[in-house]
Amino acid sequence: MSGGVDSSAAALLMKERGYECIGVTMKLFGNEDIRAESDRSCCSLEDAEDARSVAAGLDMPFYVYDFTDRFRRDVIDRFADAYEQGRTPNPCIDCNRYLKFDELFRKADDLGCEYIVTGHYARVVFDEERGRYLLKKGADRKKDQSYVLYALTQEQLARVIFPLGDMEKTEIRRIAAEAGFVNAEKPESQDICFVKDGKYGDFLEAYRGVQYPEGDFVFADGTVAGRHRGIVRYTVGQRKGLGLALKKPAYVCAIEPETNTVRLGDNEDLFNRVVYAEDVNLISVPEIRGELRVSARVRYHQPERPAVVTQTGPRSVRLVFDEPQRAITPGQSLVMYQDDVVVGGGIITGTER
DSSP states (O other): OSEEEEEEEEHHHHHTTTTOOOOEEEOOOOOHTTSSSSOHHHHHHHHHHHHHHHHHHHOEEEEEOOHHHHHHHIOOOOOOOHHEEEEEOOOOHHIIIIIIIIIIHHHHHHHOOSSSEEOSSSSEEETTTTTHHHEOSSSSSTOOOOOGGGGOHHHTTEEOTTTTTTSSSHHHHHHHHHHTTTTTOOOOOOOOOGGGGHHHHHHHHHTTTOOOEEEEEETTTOOOOESSSOOGGOOOOOOOOOOOSSOOOOEEEEETTTTTTTEEEEEGGGEEEEEEEEEEEEEESSSSOOOOOEEEEESSSSSSEEEEEEEEEEEEEEEOOOEEEEOOOOOOOOEEEEEEEEEEEEEEEEEOO
């Protein structure tokens, strides 16, 4: 229970279905971890008290568990490592993978709980013909969170319930208001929870205790366009905030940590058809044999595009889009679908034209 309206409504719906429920809030970081002077809006003391209030109203036992060490190791450190290696990570995926659906399962076992329930907008069904659990998009397409859940295993999907999967967000707020929840109209957090004001470079320098060195902005022909303020402050596709006075727009096309260089180019230089991904988790099939037609997404808030994927190793794939896609970024996740079913996903490691 994050303290938000979605997980609170999920708890109410499970109680109404007759389940015996225990509410759990995860303490993920302290101010010393994120170099903050006061509690953040996400995972703050206020959020925990909102969750506690809802649990008390539903007559549910409620616990707060400290997962700060695991969150620091498997979310914040991975986030920092990725930026230092010239990649752009999605820490929400790591949080789901290592915290919500790993550490929390251990606590569930300790508490004798059969299922983990969250307020994610996604659906889980068992396909008798395939003999596999399937992860499907949420009915509310604007809120669908299947993209950040692609790392769920068959064993985990067998024990996960998403009560909001078939519902719309407006309906969730109405249910929460009718129940008198203190968080019925609580706004959603949009930014990465542990980075203040979205200033990733400032956060990373404070967290690592270093100042990232300046380097060159370089065009494909070798022309030096100016100096950058550290590679961690840039991502593929970026145009604004470069601090350059040029005659035409320039875009970040690649980041090279080995030379501390940010490569620049034109908008058309950002388009690629071929994507390579590692650390792949397959859900709808145990393996991909030959070529498989899918639709694929290379970042969270992006429509899927038609493609063909082949498996190149136990946990690696090569995907070719029918049409070139813009700003495919190493470190982000490639997630593949067939209709509303998640085929699987992995971390983008490279691209080709």
